[in-house]
Amino acid sequence: MRNKIIIIFTMFFTSILFNACKSNSSTSPTPPSASENYFPNGDGTTYKYSTVQTDSNGTQTSGTRSTTYKGTKVVNGNTFQIQIDTVAISGFSTSTQSYFLKSSSGVEYALDTTGLSQAIPDSLMQYIHFDASLKLLQTPLSDGSSWSVFNMKLIYGVFSINVVKVEAFYQGMEKVPLNLVSGNVNENAAKIKYVLTLTVPDLQNFTTSTVTYNAYAWFASGIGLIQLKGSEAILGAFSGSGVNLGDTTATVTQSLVSYNIK
Numbered sequence: 001m002r003n004k005i006i007i008i009f010t011m012f013f014t015s016i017l018f019n020a021c022k023s024n025s026s027t028s029p030t031p032p033s034a035s036e037n038y039f040p041n042g043d044g045t046t047y048k049y050s051t052v053q054t055d056s057n058g059t060q061t062s063g064t065r066s067t068t069y070k071g072t073k074v075v076n077g078n079t080f081q082i083q084i085d086t087v088a089i090s091g092f093s094t095s096t097q098s099y100f101l102k103s104s105s106g107v108e109y110a111l112d113t114t115g116l117s118q119a120i121p122d123s124l125m126q127y128i129h130f131d132a133s134l135k136l137l138q139t140p141l142s143d144g145s146s147w148s149v150f151n152m153k154l155i156y157g158v159f160s161i162n163v164v165k166v167e168a169f170y171q172g173m174e175k176v177p178l179n180l181v182s183g184n185v186n187e188n189a190a191k192i193k194y195v196l197t198l199t200v201p202d203l204q205n206f207t208t209s210t211v212t213y214n215a216y217a218w219f220a221s222g223i224g225l226i227q228l229k230g231s232e233a234i235l236g237a238f239s240g241s242g243v244n245l246g247d248t249t250a251t252v253t254q255s256l257v258s259y260n261i262k
Contacts, residue, residue: 038219042262056249063089106138145170189218
């Protein structure tokens with residue numbers, strides 16, 4: 001989705017190839033109506049979120065994330081909308097662009113493979129097989145809904161594994177308290193659980209080790225994404241800061257404070 005994601009995945013894959021890596025609120029089961037709009041995408045729509053990040057030492061940093069949908073871009077023959085994210089934390093501000101496509105089946109983000117193809121020689125690219133996009137949301141939602149968000153497979157000789165796998169699971173409807181600039185509200189929202197599974201192969205011993213990270217997102221009808229909680233390793237991919245595996249115990253919470261739907 002972003003160059004940072006590609007860089008992290010590239011570093012991860014390269015280290016594998018050269019053997020550098022050894023190594024609660026209650027929810028309702030009632031499904032939402034198929035006509036619910038959990039991702040308004042009008043051009044000019046804006047959101048602002050409060051952000052709290054906690055590292056492995058328990059140190060917290062706070063800031064904001066601002067999101068704007070502005071314009072379109074053709075990616076791999078498809079017209080995607082442009083999402084601009086500006087994250088301001090501890091006095092530092094960074095802006096990124098991503099590209100998403102909304103359809104009757106959900107919302108997906110384009111994966112920019114430029115960095116990957118430039119970083120890995122053509123002779124090694126043959127071992128990587130990955131999805132061209134990341135599916136943030138699948139619609140309509142129903143009891144037991146689940147879907148594949150992203151997969152990256154390593155095929156090396158007889159060795160074939162999903163090195164990176166992200167899955168999503170619909171958890172039901174939940175009331176989410178929000179401290180909006182306009183006042184405090186409780187929004188009824190669809191809760192989605194995301195599970196990122198990293199499988200690290202040991203090519204010398206033909207064994208693997210697996211680690212998983214969990215995160216949650218809440219989508220309110222007519223508003224969109226209203227809250228994110230959980231592992232920063234996965235949530236960064238959907239919130240403008242990319243995937244960061246440097247501190248896998250780091251967590252992030254982002255809550256909506258204002259929005260303007262176009």
